[in-house]
Amino acid sequence: MGERRDTQLDALRAVAVSLVLYAHFLAPGGTSFLGHLGVRLFFVLSGFLITRLLLEARDAAAFEAGPALRSFYVRRAIRIFPPYFAVLGLVWFTDLEQSRSSLTWHALYLSNFWYALRNDWTPWVLCHLWSLSIEEQFYVAWPVIMLLAPRKRIEAITIGAIAFSLAYRFYWPITAVPALARDLLPPASMDALACGGLLAVRRARGADVPRWMRRGWPAFAAAFLAVVWS
Template sequence: MTNARDIQLDALRGVAVTLVLYSHFLAPGGSSFVGHLGVRLFFVLSGFLITRLLLDARDTSAFASGPALRSFYARRMLRIFPPYFAVLALAWFASEQSRPSLAWHALYLSNFWYARQNDWTPWLLCHFWSLSIEEQFYLAWPLIVLLAPRRRIEAIAIGVIAFSLAYRFYWPIAANPALARDLLPPASM
């Protein structure tokens, strides 16, 4: 049954990627709503899969939070760091415009850079905002799932969702800078 579930999730991931690609290359008038929907769908899938992985680790008989956290972070680093930093190195050589913001990108703070600037410059690296959100999630969420008392995880998840919704409803009223509405972590919880 797990294989059927993973195939379905892979199909949803394909839908998310298709929505983003449509928004970037085919949407009339540069409409970004469909792309935002795709990115949010990807975040939901990622959150579900990571939470499932962490809860499975927690449910093993040999569970210890320290080794589980180290294992989780090591897997993420091995999977994401090499291609990510290779692209940043290419950006260093390919675009002088990217150099002033490279430290922000190297620290997975691209979303804060673009929100602070309220502009998508440098455009070459603007897609890193969503990866920064993912990395910020990967940094915080495992600590919560693996260290919080098991009986509190559901309440914490509901609280995080409620906070995110409150942020999303409040920010359009106080949207200054406007990009912060979509790029800061509370918008993607």
């Protein structure tokens, strides 16, 4: 299960990084819209790249679901675990912002649940890990679906995931306690991740962008910005 780089996607990553850094360090107090936009762009890219990788593995002549899953998880672990746990080790050693009490949650990639359940960004030094936790939770479930589901159902599954996530986002403000859970729990980010997945699925089967999507993109863009802004 190999990986290849696309310079266009690297440029989009740079844009996403810039938006997040601006929101964290340069934006006026309380202005987080561009940071949200950057994170969602990251999620779309991740959904696209991971889904493309899994579909390519599925198309291989010697494809078997079990070995393909093992290969995927091993590659993710080798790539992500060393720097991630090095950061946690540094935080544990220095006990920055008295973070040791929450390190188990972060080590298990449950940072998003830690902050959502407390409705508070303490410790702030580790708050950026919530999005990495979302990514890891996505990595656990999505490969199983992409490699085991009937191929003809995969596009419908991605569309269903997008619809479910949007329904969650619009329903949650009515009942949300605590409020941070609206953005930090996994369903809140599945629209962006699955949008990337849908793009990869359509690209894999050589499908062009539907006419209704080409004509309606301004409305979709406005709706997306409204959801992220709210």
